Amino acid sequence: MVYDAFVLLSFGGPEHPDEVMPFLRNVTRGRGIPEERLAEVAEHYYHFGGVSPINQQCRDLLAAVRVDFAANGIGLPTYWGNRNWQPMLADTVAQMRDDGITSALGFATSAYGGYSSCRQYWEDIAQAREKVGPGAPAITKLRQFHDHPGFVRPHADAVRAALATLDPGRRATTRLVFTAHSIPVSMAATAGPDGGRYEAQLQETAALVHAAAAPELPWDLVWQSRSGPPQVPWLEPDVNDHLGVLAGKGVTDVVVSPVGFVSDHLEVIWDLDNEARDTAARLGLGYARAATPGTDPRFVAMVTELVRERTAGVAPQRLGTLPVWDECPAACCPAPQRRGTP
Structure with a gap:
């Protein structure tokens, strides 16, 4: 065409x-x-x-x-x-x-x-x-x-740069925390031709970034920017709740990497640079937020x-193994029910 x-x-x-x-x-x-x-x-x-x-x-x-x-x-x-x-x-x-x-x-x-x-x-x-x-x-x-080198490698370099700002003497108790926008559990279950692809792709991206940036450190994928009524289940844990859990387990420092995003828009600079940073400060955690690709x-x-x-007809560049698709199949990723509060 x-x-x-x-x-x-x-x-x-x-x-x-x-x-x-x-x-x-x-x-x-x-x-x-x-x-x-x-x-x-x-x-x-x-x-x-x-x-x-x-x-x-x-x-x-x-x-x-x-x-x-x-x-x-x-x-x-x-x-x-x-x-x-x-x-x-x-x-x-x-x-x-x-x-x-x-x-x-x-x-x-x-x-x-x-x-x-x-x-x-x-x-x-x-x-x-x-x-x-x-x-x-x-x-x-x-x-x-999600697994293209041009997306993964800028995220990985940003994680390394953020990690370099933290106390190297506490590296053994430092953890990587990858974040993405939370969505309703029901929506996550139908994401992709066979369901669950949103979360699975994010797990793959986080694993690829982790392997390229700091394979010696433990990591987690958590969620941010949740909206909707409290009675509707969304993907958890929230990044702020997770920071509290980590602090209770002896983690001293965190690098937070928003792998779910391509640029530092408002949900990144508010939810992570303000709310999550404040949470980390209250918990006594060293905190560094990795940048997004932007115009890398x-x-x-x-x-x-x-x-x-x-x-x-150039061959696709991919670092992962999960399927991606050009156009959504008919039953893929149905629209959520619109109710509740943001």
Whole structure:
């Protein structure tokens, strides 16, 4: 198939205090979230001036991808559309149509299988094309990349750099803690063609990063950024609870690595750089948070390589063994029931 454009697919975030509440209402539409709960979440954004860093991170990534495309002879024009805030994907698709684009490759800023991290992007594409109507270009999402060297190796280097900031005299009681966004247990059970793929892929990524960065240290995969009503089971343990358990077992220092994320957006800098860091301080734990890939040249090159897999038949680069897939099977990763609080 011939493709004539590239589009970056992401979550979106507010860039002004006046945008925070409209953004949160957009994210939670149809879930019956009370305004007072949204106001509580809004305070996380106001802590950073009402600006989520995710949009600028997308701009930076797209600028780096353009340079790498040019260096590798890829002449695709580039676009960017979000799920929840400007630039909205439907507006981007309309612009692509007006520019004469007919078939684009889409890169989502999530490495894993699952509803929110994979299938929902397919739904975003379908809804945007339906809204635009006749002439809307087809968009094919690039594959998941949880075990691609361009994703794993920047995470591993970041873990090594974070570890170097901790007291080497306490290395024997230091532990690696990998984190990812929690999801409902029911959603996790249906993630992937055979179920459970979200958690399994994250376990594989964490194991690959651990082996490359600090194989001598013990590690755990835990969860962060849980939302929803307390009666609905989500993946556990939460990172803050887990830090308490580790402190009780004699661990003195932790490196927290957000392997579930591609950039340092708000759920990283609030949940880990504020809440988890405060928890560690209260427990007397040495704490270092590893960076995410962001615009690391290897991550940028990975995007180019994923495009070349589709356009030039380049063999996939993979470090793991778990299956990945290009398009969700019909029964894969169903949408969750929308109820409760964020």
